[in-house]
Amino acid sequence: MRYNLAFIGFGNVGQALARLLTRRRQDLAAGYGVTWRLTGVASRRRGWLAGADGLDVEVLLNGGNAIAAGAGALPDVQAWLAAAQPHVVFEMSSLQASTGQPAIDYIEAGLRAGAHVVTANKGPVVHAYPRLRDLAESLGRGFRFESTVMDGAPIFSLFRSCLPLTRVSGFEGILNSTTNYLLARMEAGADLDQAVREAQTLGLAETDPAADIDGFDAAVKTAALATVVMGQPLPLNEVTRAGIRGLDPAEIRAARQAGRPWKLLCRAERTATGVTASVGPERLPEASPFAQVNGTTSAVHFATDTLPGLTITEHDPTPETTAYGLLADFISLVSAQEVTALAAS
Amino acid sequence: MRYNLAFIGFGNVGQALARLLTRRRQDLAAGYGVTWRLTGVASRRRGWLAGADGLDVEVLLNGGNAIAAGAGALPDVQAWLAAAQPHVVFEMSSLQASTGQPAIDYIEAGLRAGAHVVTANKGPVVHAYPRLRDLAESLGRGFRFESTVMDGAPIFSLFRSCLPLTRVSGFEGILNSTTNYLLARMEAGADLDQAVREAQTLGLAETDPAADIDGFDAAVKTAALATVVMGQPLPLNEVTRAGIRGLDPAEIRAARQAGRPWKLLCRAERTATGVTASVGPERLPEASPFAQVNGTTSAVHFATDTLPGLTITEHDPTPETTAYGLLADFISLVSAQEVTALAAS
Numbered sequence A, B: 001m002r003y004n005l006a007f008i009g010f011g012n013v014g015q016a017l018a019r020l021l022t023r024r025r026q027d028l029a030a031g032y033g034v035t036w037r038l039t040g041v042a043s044r045r046r047g048w049l050a051g052a053d054g055l056d057v058e059v060l061l062n063g064g065n066a067i068a069a070g071a072g073a074l075p076d077v078q079a080w081l082a083a084a085q086p087h088v089v090f091e092m093s094s095l096q097a098s099t100g101q102p103a104i105d106y107i108e109a110g111l112r113a114g115a116h117v118v119t120a121n122k123g124p125v126v127h128a129y130p131r132l133r134d135l136a137e138s139l140g141r142g143f144r145f146e147s148t149v150m151d152g153a154p155i156f157s158l159f160r161s162c163l164p165l166t167r168v169s170g171f172e173g174i175l176n177s178t179t180n181y182l183l184a185r186m187e188a189g190a191d192l193d194q195a196v197r198e199a200q201t202l203g204l205a206e207t208d209p210a211a212d213i214d215g216f217d218a219a220v221k222t223a224a225l226a227t228v229v230m231g232q233p234l235p236l237n238e239v240t241r242a243g244i245r246g247l248d249p250a251e252i253r254a255a256r257q258a259g260r261p262w263k264l265l266c267r268a269e270r271t272a273t274g275v276t277a278s279v280g281p282e283r284l285p286e287a288s289p290f291a292q293v294n295g296t297t298s299a300v301h302f303a304t305d306t307l308p309g310l311t312i313t314e315h316d317p318t319p320e321t322t323a324y325g326l327l328a329d330f331i332s333l334v335s336a337q338e339v340t341a342l343a344a345s
Helices: A012-023 A026-030 A057-061 A076-083 A103-112 A124-139 A155-161 A177-187 A192-201 A216-229 A250-257 A319-344 B012-025 B027-033 B057-061 B079-083 B103-112 B122-139 B155-162 B177-187 B192-203 B216-229 B249-257 B319-342
Strands: A002-008 A035-043 A046-051 A073-076 A088-091 A116-119 A167-175 A239-240 A260-272 A275-283 A298-304 A310-315 B002-008 B037-041 B047-050 B072-073 B088-091 B116-119 B170-176 B238-240 B262-270 B275-282 B296-304 B309-315
Touching: A002 A012, A002 A076, A002 A103, A012 A026, A012 A035, A012 A057, A012 A319, A026 A035, A026 A057, A026 A116, A026 A319, A035 A057, A035 A076, A076 A103, A076 B275, A088 A103, A103 A116, A103 A124, A116 A124, A116 A319, A124 A216, A155 A216, A155 A319, A155 B079, A155 B155, A155 B319, A167 A216, A177 A192, A177 A250, A177 A260, A216 A239, A216 A260, A216 A275, A216 B249, A250 A260, A298 B309, A310 B296, A319 B155, B002 B012, B002 B079, B002 B103, B012 B027, B012 B037, B012 B057, B012 B319, B027 B037, B037 B057, B037 B079, B047 B079, B072 B079, B079 B103, B088 B103, B088 B319, B103 B116, B103 B122, B116 B122, B116 B319, B122 B216, B155 B319, B170 B216, B177 B192, B177 B249, B177 B262, B216 B238, B216 B262, B216 B275, B249 B262
Parallel strands: A002 A035, A002 A088, A088 A116, A239 A275, B002 B037, B002 B088, B088 B116, B238 B275
Antiparallel strands: A035 A046, A046 A073, A167 A260, A167 A298, A260 A275, A298 A310, A310 B309, B037 B047, B047 B072, B170 B262, B170 B296, B262 B275, B296 B309
């Protein structure tokens, strides 16, 4: 089947996804009977562009204008969806951690327009997961978000597809790559400002690095993970939070030399009444499996009632890794849809 | 739907599976609409027991005789399958690493009798994977084997369900729990014989520990993993193999104290013409993520073309963990079958 795809957001991740879809075009056709065209792209700079006959992906990737790409500009998401007629919307707008908007509205609009929605945005998972999940189900569509935690590493799909009857009693992990990189640089002798500048040069840290340094990003990921895999919606303000700003670089160096490094740990634990969660710097015990989770690598350990302990570690992700998580979500939706279509025929 | 289940093998794993199925009876019904009864049990001691009306699991677990359990004794696997009428056969006979028999014949007989087959036995995967996979597919049945490598941790299901379009270029890991436990005891001061006796007391090592110590078990797992996740059938005799027998306990202790412990590493790598694989003791580099994979914990790192690196670590497995892998395979087959039945109706 040929799928119309529409992208909300065309920054690093959106462009990486466009390139990945293009590079994997033949594999998708051969492995899954899937062909695709891009019928809509929206971004702050370009506005809401749609073209029902398919846009020229190469032109868009090279920064060409809408007319060259075969697109018309629409006034809002509703008109854009009507024009693009997407089977799948990839929602990749910037995170607004405090509300999850406007991504939540975009996802809802996409589902109501009859599309599956795949998002790379943690906000909607933290602020509206039960509602969006139920809406998608009631409409017979899928809502997927693998890339929101640990990039493309399979976390949500692992619990959805591979660990039936499993109840997660808690998890701990290193979920924010940027702070983990900053700590590694400080272990090697940098102060926080130097480390941040290096991270910015590498594209790992934003112009304002506060979301990473003060533990916000890690807290959002912790809330998203707890909400979905522990089945317990966890408001962001219930995640106890501390960052790495106050750590002394000399102490960070000394701790690593002693084999007990500082890491920004995310934790969640099931209690009698719900889930408690926290983000904060911890000095690891000597034998911790997290001691060698360095640089941009991230890792999470789950305690469950079926497997005593399971740890997933993702090494050295890139924007393409995030794009792969979106692609994997797309394929899983498509495979499920093929089966559903078969069942209905 | 009610499933007739039949067990080949009723040792530690078979009994753990019977207890797990019993304990999860309500969850299976509520979560998957699955009810079950045991209609056949075969073991060296009991012979081929079947009862189409269902056997008494409690009686069997308590060592009761066949008549008390409601079973009749049959002469061979064919007559047993005809009497037990299983929808799913759990093949849990002892490993014969050099041939994979008689497990291969049992699996083939189960499939030809119309059952799905789930095995905990590595032999058939190493010696007959492509043939059994194709036979199952041609018969519209499933052949699953999650528990053969890293117990119940999702490895095969991860690649099957969560990592579409992923090509594994290689892996490395600690796949044999027993040697990993022996090395830990030797690091703590034991010699090899003392460590083996402790492992035997804990049920971790066989009366003849050679299969573990000399790296056979690790080599079989390496071959199974390469065969399935790298899509490259790898004969056992092509896995270069060394064990831990020749290591000096004093050197093992000193290496751990220096932060560069000895581990029995399994490796496979894709080459221009196929896959090369090896098992052997290695002294880990200081920053190795495997340095803290201790005791019975196991871990494997995959290099792929979609995720730069993904490591799965399973902590402290028990026979019940292996049983969970079999249960997860059962549920995945049942879920797929429900969909197929829906599609066919």
